[in-house]
Every structure is written in C-alpha cells, then in structure tokens.
Amino acid sequence: MASKFAIIACPHEATTSYGQGTKAGPAAILKALPYVENFDEELGREMVAKGSLEILKSVTVTSLGSRVARLLKEEKIPVILGGEHSITPIAVKAFAGRYKNLSVLQLDAHADLRDSYKGKKNSHACALRRVLEICPAVQVGIRSLSIEEWEWAKKTGQIDKIHFAEKLELVDKIEHQLRKDVYITIDVDVFDPAVIPATGTPEPGGLFWYEVLDILKGVCATKNVVGFDVVELSPRRGDIASDFTAAKLVYKLIGFLSK
Numbered sequence: 001m002a003s004k005f006a007i008i009a010c011p012h013e014a015t016t017s018y019g020q021g022t023k024a025g026p027a028a029i030l031k032a033l034p035y036v037e038n039f040d041e042e043l044g045r046e047m048v049a050k051g052s053l054e055i056l057k058s059v060t061v062t063s064l065g066s067r068v069a070r071l072l073k074e075e076k077i078p079v080i081l082g083g084e085h086s087i088t089p090i091a092v093k094a095f096a097g098r099y100k101n102l103s104v105l106q107l108d109a110h111a112d113l114r115d116s117y118k119g120k121k122n123s124h125a126c127a128l129r130r131v132l133e134i135c136p137a138v139q140v141g142i143r144s145l146s147i148e149e150w151e152w153a154k155k156t157g158q159i160d161k162i163h164f165a166e167k168l169e170l171v172d173k174i175e176h177q178l179r180k181d182v183y184i185t186i187d188v189d190v191f192d193p194a195v196i197p198a199t200g201t202p203e204p205g206g207l208f209w210y211e212v213l214d215i216l217k218g219v220c221a222t223k224n225v226v227g228f229d230v231v232e233l234s235p236r237r238g239d240i241a242s243d244f245t246a247a248k249l250v251y252k253l254i255g256f257l258s259k
C-alpha cells in the first residue's frame with residue numbers, strides 16, 4: 001500500500017510570548033509515536049494501516065508551503081507537527097491552492113485574531129486572523145481573547161463561528177458552519193491543562209480528551225478532511241503524558257480519516 005498520510009515536522013519557533021520550547025514539540029511527538037498502541041478498540045481496527053504513514057524530513061517555515069503543495073499534488077494527506085501556531089496560515093495557503101472549497105477548523109484556547117502582536121503580523125497570536133484572509137474558519141474551545149479581537153469578531157460576524165469553551169455548541173452546528181473541504185488545526189492548549197500541561201500559554205477551563213475526540217470524529221465523518229496540524233506542544237522534563245497525548249491525538253485523527 002502506498003502511503004496516504006505524510007508527517008512533516010516544522011519545529012518553527014520565533015514569536016512565542018510566554019513559555020518557550022515549542023521547537024522541541026515535533027521531536028517529542030515523533031519520539032512517543034512508536035509507543036502508542038496502534039489498535040483502537042472503538043474503531044475495531046488499527047488506526048494506522050500498514051504502509052499508510054510516512055514520516056518525512058522536517059522542514060523550515062520557509063519551505064513548508066512548497067512541501068505541502070507537493071504532497072497535495074501526490075494526493076497525500078499532510079500531517080504537520082509544530083512548532084508555533086504561525087505555521088498554520090502558511091500551510092492553509094498551500095491547501096487553498098489545491099482545494100477551492102476550503103475552510104479551517106481551529107481547536108484552540110486562544111482566538112488568535114489579532115491583526116498584529118508586538119509589531120509582528122506573523123506572530124502566533126495572529127494565526128487565525130491570517131487564515132481568515134485566505135478562507136473561512138470555525139473556532140472551537142476559545143476562552144482567551146482581547147477586547148480588540150472581541151470587537152473585531154463582532155464587527156465582521158466571525159463571532160458566530162467562535163464556539164467558546166464554557167458553552168460548547170453541539171458538534172452538528174460546528175459541522176454546519178464548515179465547508180466541504182476542511183483543514184484542522186489543533187493548538188494543544190485547547191485541552192484543559194490537566195490533559196496537556198506542556199504548552200507555552202496554558203488556559204484553565206479547557207476541553208477534555210473525549211470532548212475533543214467527539215468533535216474530530218464528527219467532522220471526519222461528515223467532511224472531506226484534507227490535512228491537519230498539531231501545534232504548540234512545549235515538552236517539559238518529567239511530563240511525558242503531554243507528549244503521549246499529542247502523539248495519540250495524531251494517531252486518532254489518522255484513524256478517523258482511514259476508512
């Protein structure tokens with residue numbers, strides 16, 4: 001079987017605002033990955049079929065876009081490991097070149113809707129604002145944003161597509177707001193810090209493991225998910241649970257997308 005999924009690590013870190021270390025995220029996920037049990041009791045099969053996953057050499061942020069575009073031409077599903085969230089708009093641009101009906105599902109604690117942060121437009125705090133310049137996005141698990149982001153979201157109507165963590169809408173509403181082709185970006189801080197503490201800007205009141213899986217399962221079943229990223233894991237000595245949880249998340253998503 002020719003591989004269908006291709007993992008690309010992009011250990012980019014330039015604009016992190018508090019805790020550093022997300023450049024070590026991809027290596028930690030890749031280290032844990034072989035130890036994740038491949039069989040899934042819910043699916044009743046292995047998440048990663050034999051020969052279906054290939055792990056590519058890591059890329060810099062400057063070559064990420066062209067690498068993704070090439071994989072899409074080869075009909076692969078790119079799985080991008082960050083690194084900070086600013087890599088997402090670069091990936092999305094490549095996906096939008098291939099899929100004209102693209103939308104983005106963001107799972108994140110932060111809205112990331114600032115036009116610029118500390119003078120930088122490509123800051124990880126602006127990731128979704130840059131994505132929205134390319135295609136629509138639905139934001140889930142949000143529980144941290146500035147008054148400017150709040151007002152901008154209200155003014156533009158984006159607020160209707162923000163599903164705040166404290167009152168999560170039903171999954172079918174989220175699905176309804178997405179277009180046919182979907183790119184998923186998961187900032188690991190969408191999880192409650194009890195699930196994944198190893199991230200640079202943690203926020204209390206996050207989503208739990210099965211809540212996130214339910215959303216992903218629903219979207220994978222009803223949409224054409226063309227790729228995804230997992231970003232902002234910031235590994236810490238002594239906390240291997242965060243690394244394993246991020247690794248299992250990658251496997252689960254591949255499992256949901258393998259039929």
Ligand SMILES: [Mn+2]
Nearest residue numbers: 109110187189
């Ligand atoms: Mn975040």
